[in-house]
Amino acid sequence: MDTPALCAHALGYRFAGPPPRQALDNISLSLPRGGLTALVGPDGAGKTTFLRLVAGLLQVQTGQLEVLGLDVARQPQAIQDKISYMPQRFGLYEDLSVQENLDLYADLHGIPAGQRQERFAHLLEMTDLGRFTHRPAGKLSGGMKQKLGLACTLVRSPELLLLDEPTVGVDPLSRRELWQIVDQLVARQQLTVLVSTAYMDEAEHCDQVFVLHEGQVLAAGSPASIARHAEGRCHVATPPAGIPARQLQAHLLDQSGRVVDALPQGGEVRYITQAQPQPNTPPDLGPGLASRPVPARLEDGFMVLLRARHPARPTPAPHPEEAPAPGAAPDAGPAIQVKDLVRRFGDFVAVDRTSFEVARGEIFGLLGPNGAGKTTTFRMLCGLLPASSGLARVAGMDLRRARAQTRERIGYVAQKFSLYANQSARENLEFFGGAYGLRGARLQARIAALGAQLDLDSFMDGPAGTLPGGVKQRLAMAAGLLHSPEILFLDEPTSGADPLARREFWRRITALAAAGTTIIITTHFMEEAEYCDRIVIQDAGRLLALGTPAQVRAQAGETPARRLSMEEAFIGIVEQGRGQKQESRP
Template sequence: MEEDVIRAEKLNKVFSIKGKKPLTALNGLSLSVKKGELTAVIGPDGAGKTTLMRLIAGLMNPTSGSLTVLGMDSVKDAEEIQSRISYMPQKFGLYEDLTVQENLDLYADLHGVPQEKRPERFGKLLDMMGLAPFTGRFAGKLSGGMKQKLGLACTLVRSPDLLLLDEPTVGVDPLSRRELWKILKTFVKEEHLSIFVSTAYMNEAEMCSHVFVLHKGNLLADGTPEDLCRIADGRCYNVLPEEGVPTRILQAHLIDETKLIVDAVPRGGTVHFIMEKGVDEIPYLKRHHLEPTPVPAKLEDGFMTLLRKAEGHEAPPEEAEDVLDRGGRPSSEVNIVVKNLVKKFGDFTAVSNTSFEVHKGEIFGLLGPNGAGKTTTFKMLCGLLPETSGFLSVAGVDLRKARTQARANIGYVAQKFSLYSHMSVLDNLKFFGGIYGVPKGRLSERIRELCQEFDLEDVLDRLAEDLPGGYKQRLSMAAALLHEPQILFLDEPTSGIDPLARRNFWRRITTLAARGTTIIITTHFMEEAEYCDRFMIQDNGILLAIGSPSEIREELGQPGADMDRIFIEIVERSRKEGEKS
């Protein structure tokens, strides 16, 4: 059909891996994408989303089946297709040592954009992306959100018939994400552009006309966002925890009821959960006399219902009956002290006079837009970056005087997978155990404990590079915990992983905190602030807000607001006040 910009019929893609059984990335996939619409594909790690994108872009050939793009055969007409589409992969190739303008010029040259058409096109793109004042800035000096917008501008230097975007907002803050999606919707409306996008954010998928759900190369479901919401109709509830009980503790109790509960997640100061059909008695809620309230289903509820059906539940962690209730609140013991912290890079102040404390067993979040100073703060707390002035004490050790001693008490999980890709899971754990100085007699026992806790027993012989994203993250966590640190630093640990993997990750973090480990985390998934005992929001190096989720909602007079909204309001309010002064 002319109206279909993409049409797949029984599409298969199998990868041959030397010495291993073939990997089926797409399995008999049939779908069609309409012209002039914003269409999303969602699914967990290993679903086949990126493989599908690369096939559509003509960067690889299918094993069997047929794929037409803009009415042309994806294999025979690959060059013609590529001349009419634009594709922005997850790692888009900006030239960091070129300016914004030079990047645009280079991509215009590559795409053969005539000189006379460039001023008007560049002007529109720079204006829409908010990059007009920064044309002379090097791409490497842009914040993460601005880099993504420049990547999109470079992708759109010509007006394509089809735009492919592979997770364009991973690692981007809510403010920049909102701006990016506003731009996409404008292009659909004004230029009737057809956009096919993969995303890990369900609220982004909700903005699309049609959504495809992939799982292990199969199409689980597709339809409008409203169609996918209906999958969980009549099964969604919100429940308030008892006074003084963190929402993550209630969520953990509910999510462990694997026969009764499909999904549970902290949301808006409550715990939102989906029941299995026909179940109306949940032991924990009855025991604590908690009354759930029925609420409408969201797209994420339909997605989680489909995934749980396809994947089943992970077994809940084995732990003492009362570990969650015992460890639900941080202790009075202070693990981290920050006083008047300042970090300057030449004339630029990245962190300005920041003070706070973090308690033992507390989950403490560092939030802020791209370029806000949170990563700089994070690195100073870890001992990876010296402060310009101020005082920092971690696990009772003054970082200025005894940085090495302080590091012995901390574990660190980097934003980008930082283990050894060409080593097996077991060899990575042995290597990092040696680096952390874990005694040999204790190391094998510790590896066994962590492999059981993080479900790594079945992948011990696999190379780290061959693991799906969720497993890589588990391996990073296990390696960081080998020496049983008092404090665990997590730098955007859930960036780019799907909601199911995020639930499993946070269930483990809840247990760690309950056992007394202090957790410091940076994240761009604002919903994850709900798991924190307290969090702080920074922008332009300045501390804007600090407190528990309920305290910050109360301060803004928005008791049930979601964290994206809270975050955007605090940052925008501060920026407006800054403009006035």
């Protein structure tokens, strides 16, 4: 038990391609037993490759890797008998019930019948799935599916648990519940857990953190030690009245050489300066702008490390082609008008009398827990799903009468990558451009412009299915923007993206909005709601809140003396809504 849970020395792994890619490059690290360790880093940093090597799913090419005192190269099966691995897309059988999935994984792992009843009872209590044992897995919400996946992973008692971004696509309430389960496992069973995550607040409560970048360990240590890279350089600025936080963020990032990173936060902007001779001394931001120093956190240190290699770029100027297409000039009405919108699936009401309007050029956020009806609302507004009742007008047209014409004036980026994996990025763009009626020189000009704007030029000729997650997201966005839509629908576009990728994404979105494009977005990253002009919070198909981020935080109980993050406001409003619904039941 004195040996480390995991020890890697000069570990390397290279994918043959095309093009060939060095996923891990001379990595050395060690994990003690009985703790919680996080792997963080940008897309393509090597996190998933490392976990798959530890799990014995890839063969070690160079270097050495020992897991639980065993050599992975020589004893892969012995290691797999002692560990459990939950990949990003866990293999639940959606036609089987919760109980049947547990039974299946118990069979696969050879769990004796005499041990199952007690083991299952513990897992169902821990995950709060005991009420749903007969429900098909495909009918569970996203958060419940993740909890079932974790339960199936734990049907045997492992010595090491590997979790590859277990909270991707999971709402804040379900994310909190999932981490309570993991914390319980570590505290009560002294389980060793290695988790990769895109959420810095998740990594912040781990015992140690490894920051990976381009296949190498960029930094390692406790969250506090990573945060020290930004010590004395973190500040919060309050925008003047009437100025959106995202506009102040762009202003700060355009302070060439002075500001390393900036992020909207609770109606203000948190930013990091370049290293200064006098710590905690904010720079002069100009007339009417004051700021105060704040302690550094893990995400600040993470961004300092990455910005040293990927400096923030100035706000991109709106491209002339990004303006709404000729012939689709804005009229005096709203971009979207929804009144008493209802969608039923049999007896199930997915969207229940929702009403809101979206102004032209607005960034509008649609938030809610898994199963709240967000994607259903999206699909109705995109003309992909008919409403059961109610009014939906998009780009000035009634979707009941002109769904095909409406789709010509909107762009849609789906929650899951939905382009052609075997075709190259360029071939995908040419296909979708042709579907929108673009041909010849104009199509090639749009592909060239979007390739440059979204940093896709070096990925144009490889199969789309082999691209890193962040590049896939940018390619899907390019496909949705080819025809210069008036309205762009983005369904959880940053799911699984690291903080660096999310910042770059929002720089592009704010530039599109500045050029006149209306943006409708769903997200589970509550910090991203701060980029929106207004947001809606839904739960179980019902509208719980509607207003600016400041108005929603006020509805959740924010006061000048008690500032709330958007995640705190979201959880408070949803829990309050569920409490009121429970009280109203006979």
